[in-house]
Amino acid sequence: MARRFREIVPDGVITDPAERETYACDGLTYHAAVPALVVLPRTAEQVAAVVRECVAEGVPYVARGSGTGLSGGALPRTDGVLIVTARMRRIIEIDVANQRAVVEPGVTNLAVTKAAAPFGYYYAPDPSSQQVCSIGGNVAENSGGAHCLKYGFTVNHVTGCEIVTPDGEIVQIGGKTAESPGYDLLGAFVGSEGTLGITTKITVKLTRAPQAVKTLLAGFGSTDEAGTAVSEIIGAGIVPAAVEMMDALAIEAAEAAVACGYPEGAGAVLIVELDGAHAAVEHEFAEVERVCRASGAFEIRIAADDHQRGLIWKGRKSAFAAVGRISPAYIVQDGVVPRTALSGVLHRIGELARDSGIRVANVFHAGDGNLHPLVLFDDGVEGEGARAEEVSGAILDLCIEHGGSITGEHGVGVDKSKHMPRMFTEEDLDTMQLVRCAFDARSLCNPGKVFPTPRLCGEAPGVRRGAHPLVESGQAEQF
Amino acid sequence: MNTVGSADNRALVDALTKTGVEIRDGGDADAVAGVRPAYVALPVTAEETAAVMRAADEHDLAVVARGAGTKLDWGIAPYRADVVLDLSRMREVLEHAAGDLVVRVEAGCPLDDLRAVLAEKDQRLALDAPVPGATVGGTLATATSGPLRLAYGTARDLLIGVTMVRADGVLASSGGRVVKNVAGYDLGKLLTGSLGTLGVIVSATFRLHPVPSRRAYVRAPVSGPDRAHAATQAVLGAQAVPSAVEYERGARGGGAAVTVLLEGGADVPARAADVAALLGGGAETRDEPPAGFGAYPVGPDGTLIKLIAPVADLPYVLTALDAAAEATGLDPAVRGSSGVGVLYAGLPGDAAPDDVGAFLAALRGALASRDGSAVVLRAGPEVRDVVGMWGPVAGLGLMRRIKARFDPDHRLAPGRFAGGI
Numbered sequence: 001m002a003r004r005f006r007e008i009v010p011d012g013v014i015t016d017p018a019e020r021e022t023y024a025c026d027g028l029t030y031h032a033a034v035p036a037l038v039v040l041p042r043t044a045e046q047v048a049a050v051v052r053e054c055v056a057e058g059v060p061y062v063a064r065g066s067g068t069g070l071s072g073g074a075l076p077r078t079d080g081v082l083i084v085t086a087r088m089r090r091i092i093e094i095d096v097a098n099q100r101a102v103v104e105p106g107v108t109n110l111a112v113t114k115a116a117a118p119f120g121y122y123y124a125p126d127p128s129s130q131q132v133c134s135i136g137g138n139v140a141e142n143s144g145g146a147h148c149l150k151y152g153f154t155v156n157h158v159t160g161c162e163i164v165t166p167d168g169e170i171v172q173i174g175g176k177t178a179e180s181p182g183y184d185l186l187g188a189f190v191g192s193e194g195t196l197g198i199t200t201k202i203t204v205k206l207t208r209a210p211q212a213v214k215t216l217l218a219g220f221g222s223t224d225e226a227g228t229a230v231s232e233i234i235g236a237g238i239v240p241a242a243v244e245m246m247d248a249l250a251i252e253a254a255e256a257a258v259a260c261g262y263p264e265g266a267g268a269v270l271i272v273e274l275d276g277a278h279a280a281v282e283h284e285f286a287e288v289e290r291v292c293r294a295s296g297a298f299e300i301r302i303a304a305d306d307h308q309r310g311l312i313w314k315g316r317k318s319a320f321a322a323v324g325r326i327s328p329a330y331i332v333q334d335g336v337v338p339r340t341a342l343s344g345v346l347h348r349i350g351e352l353a354r355d356s357g358i359r360v361a362n363v364f365h366a367g368d369g370n371l372h373p374l375v376l377f378d379d380g381v382e383g384e385g386a387r388a389e390e391v392s393g394a395i396l397d398l399c400i401e402h403g404g405s406i407t408g409e410h411g412v413g414v415d416k417s418k419h420m421p422r423m424f425t426e427e428d429l430d431t432m433q434l435v436r437c438a439f440d441a442r443s444l445c446n447p448g449k450v451f452p453t454p455r456l457c458g459e460a461p462g463v464r465r466g467a468h469p470l471v472e473s474g475q476a477e478q479f
Numbered sequence: 480m481n482t483v484g485s486a487d488n489r490a491l492v493d494a495l496t497k498t499g500v501e502i503r504d505g506g507d508a509d510a511v512a513g514v515r516p517a518y519v520a521l522p523v524t525a526e527e528t529a530a531v532m533r534a535a536d537e538h539d540l541a542v543v544a545r546g547a548g549t550k551l552d553w554g555i556a557p558y559r560a561d562v563v564l565d566l567s568r569m570r571e572v573l574e575h576a577a578g579d580l581v582v583r584v585e586a587g588c589p590l591d592d593l594r595a596v597l598a599e600k601d602q603r604l605a606l607d608a609p610v611p612g613a614t615v616g617g618t619l620a621t622a623t624s625g626p627l628r629l630a631y632g633t634a635r636d637l638l639i640g641v642t643m644v645r646a647d648g649v650l651a652s653s654g655g656r657v658v659k660n661v662a663g664y665d666l667g668k669l670l671t672g673s674l675g676t677l678g679v680i681v682s683a684t685f686r687l688h689p690v691p692s693r694r695a696y697v698r699a700p701v702s703g704p705d706r707a708h709a710a711t712q713a714v715l716g717a718q719a720v721p722s723a724v725e726y727e728r729g730a731r732g733g734g735a736a737v738t739v740l741l742e743g744g745a746d747v748p749a750r751a752a753d754v755a756a757l758l759g760g761g762a763e764t765r766d767e768p769p770a771g772f773g774a775y776p777v778g779p780d781g782t783l784i785k786l787i788a789p790v791a792d793l794p795y796v797l798t799a800l801d802a803a804a805e806a807t808g809l810d811p812a813v814r815g816s817s818g819v820g821v822l823y824a825g826l827p828g829d830a831a832p833d834d835v836g837a838f839l840a841a842l843r844g845a846l847a848s849r850d851g852s853a854v855v856l857r858a859g860p861e862v863r864d865v866v867g868m869w870g871p872v873a874g875l876g877l878m879r880r881i882k883a884r885f886d887p888d889h890r891l892a893p894g895r896f897a898g899g900i
Contacts, residue, residue: 098789098820099715144661155668165877171873171877172874173877175789177851178787178821181854181872181897182873182874183677183877183878183881184635187635187665187671188668192664208716208718210720211718237601237689237691239688277719278718279750283743338657339578339579340578368657369657405657407662412661412662423663424653432653432663432664435884436664438880438881438883439880
């Protein structure tokens with residue numbers, strides 16, 4: 001196969017074992033598998049030809065962007081081909097009048113915003129890995145970010161995708177228009193974690209950069225107080241651009257790593273950001289400040305400029321990496337609970353930590369109940385890793401118990417496929433599988449992800465009782 | 480009026496009756512785009528709905544789901560409709576979690592009822608109902624939307640969870656009751672706009688938004704396509720954060736205007752003043768919507784065409800409309816979201832079908848070069864018989880394969896959708 005792939009992509013086939021090893025995992029490093037072959041195509045036609053070759057040989061394949069995913073969605077197969085889109089990184093067009101950008105899948109998230117910035121626009125979804133993560137990966141994972149509370153996820157900002165289907169066909173779904181006739185294929189494709197095909201060109205919405213952005217940092221005695229403030233803000237009819245919370249342990253880690261200088265002695269800090277028209281932001285910001293004080297904030301800082309806003313965000317954005325300063329190893333969990341259940345769930349997480357002796361730092365998108373508990377452990381201590389895994393799993397149980405989700409933005413991938421049956425019934429999963437089989441009847445496109453057990457699609461069902469008689473007899477075509 | 484594929488025999492009646500669901504004979508008033516069903520089933524629960532579908536599966540019956548029936552003649556007439564599955568008795572608001580800004584509601588619930596429940600907590604589903612009386616399920620199945628889509632998206636963007644009955648009578652759900660959730664495929668998006676051809680929606684969960692305390696509608700006349708375009712682009716490029724940017728024009732090109740909706744609190748007057756300045760002379764600001772705001776440009780008996788094109792192609796689309804009108808002698812009224820690139824053109828129901836066909840062909844020819852489309856949402860039987868309702872549809876092969884997996888026997892509203900689906 002390597003030989004045939006070289007005919008398709010002459011300078012983009014990696015067979016060397018040491019080089020292949022660098023692709024063994026994505027951001028979720030404890031799942032690793034060295035791919036049998038790595039291909040780095042430059043065009044959609046090359047991707048399609050590679051896919052067709054895999055189909056002809058019955059070889060599974062996995063697509064990978066920047067490899068920053070946190071659920072093992074881009075985990076290769078040792079018996080398969082890894083198709084890396086990193087060389088497809090042209091920004092094809094910034095179309096201001098249509099508020100769209102057209103980009104190749106390897107373009108980084110932040111690069112889109114940078115290209116649009118001179119025109120007063122930006123790309124709204126902002127996963128914390130936005131400096132390196134690719135738009136193709138964002139499409140696969142339906143990535144979110146701190147600001148999706150107000151602006152929505154990738155699926156709300158992608159209007160078109162050129163995709164290579166699991167049959168190796170190039171199909172354009174959507175484009176610069178707000179919608180397209182027919183079934184919402186784009187809605188099914190975005191967030192399918194690379195299991196329904198590979199996107200080779202993406203059209204995204206550009207959002208007008210807001211006239212005003214105002215950011216506040218509030219220190220509270222406890223997460224309860226901070227949680228009350230969040231509820232009150234939402235209850236007041238305000239939709240902030242972002243509402244982020246960190247607990248004491250997460251603050252401690254951030255201080256150790258980046259000396260962010262958050263209010264001393266805080267049991268929790270809240271970052272609230274408002275954006276929009278100047279008049280609206282001013283009006284609502286006063287209310288947010290009032291609510292924070294009424295809920296017990298003992299210190300409130302308001303960013304006076306971009307530099308100060310950067311300082312406020314610095315601690316939050318560094319939090320995942322920062323826990324490395326206070327713990328030899330950690331698991332980043334991603335679960336969601338209804339916002340109103342936050343306080344109760346945080347208490348339960350505290351109990352879990354106490355009972356197990358495993359520390360848990362909490363960093364989360366409080367506005368939409370998306371928790372990122374960081375489960376800390378020492379991998380040098382016998383059995384601690386396993387106990388941390390247990391705590392991490394128990395946190396997901398809490399999310400499900402409270403009517404939440406096992407993943408808010410990291411995806412299911414290989415990491416959480418085993419948890420899917422706890423959130424969905426067998427019938428739910430079977431029904432999702434119908435979509436899978438419609439796109440990929442051979443199950444060669446990123447197999448083993450999302451769904452707990454491999455399922456066969458069986459025969460593509462024929463049209464047993466047929467289409468409209470007129471259509472069938474060739475007398476008419478219905479559109 | 481014809482009944483296609485009717486299957487009124489004893490065994491069948493027994494099977495339907497055995498589900499315990501109230502069944503009655505179908506009448507002319509139950510016809511789906513002219514196809515009269517033999518029976519109407521009136522389930523009160525999701526389980527009952529599933530039981531009807533299982534009976535239909537066993538006895539080879541074609542089923543069309545109905546909410547309030549306000550858009551039952553949308554799409555192509557199904558080639559079979561043995562049973563109308565009437566969901567109007569499933570109208571409960573199951574859970575309004577105000578603190579979470581989420582609501583779970585049965586499919587048969589009228590949007591007006593839902594609005595009233597949500598308003599008690601100063602919340603709303605930010606989705607317009609262009610056809611009065613529509614239900615949640617019907618709104619999803621037809622993917623209707625209105626002016627607010629500029630700021631809030633359409634049904635597919637607000638829907639966070641769905642429960643459906645499959646063609647084989649199996650109940651299945653996707654999504655959940657939290658806004659942020661990427662677990663599993665999003666079946667809700669596939670069902671939205673599927674005209675009931677992939678499954679029967681029995682309940683849905685939506686994200687909600689606060690009801691703004693103030694609104695302002697800034698309306699300015701625009702003299703022609705270029706002025707409409709300039710006004711739209713000026714507002715989109717400014718910092719006023721509009722909730723809607725709408726265009727309208729009456730028959731004979733009369734009364735063309737752009738209306739901008741601003742929502743918020745005490746800040747609204749200042750933002751409205753900014754917009755009024757952008758729109759220039761003749762701009763008027765009111766607290767109440769102008770007449771017909773968000774409504775379709777034609778009544779329920781007319782031909783309703785949805786025109787989709789990139790936002791910046793607005794003058795091109797309006798000019799193409801004029802050219803098509805001139806060539807055919809038809810006189811479309813036009814209204815829609817110029818800020819989004821979705822307009823609706825309405826033609827009177829008594830327009831000659833061949834003229835409507837020529838009008839559409841001209842429009843489609845013009846739009847094709849701009850990646851645009853002109854879909855006939857609704858037309859009377861005479862027009863439906865001679866025009867292609869959908870026009871070219873990209874990805875039809877994938878759509879057919881999805882249909883084949885979800886409904887291999889073509890039991891759900893067969894033939895109603897694009898490509899004979």
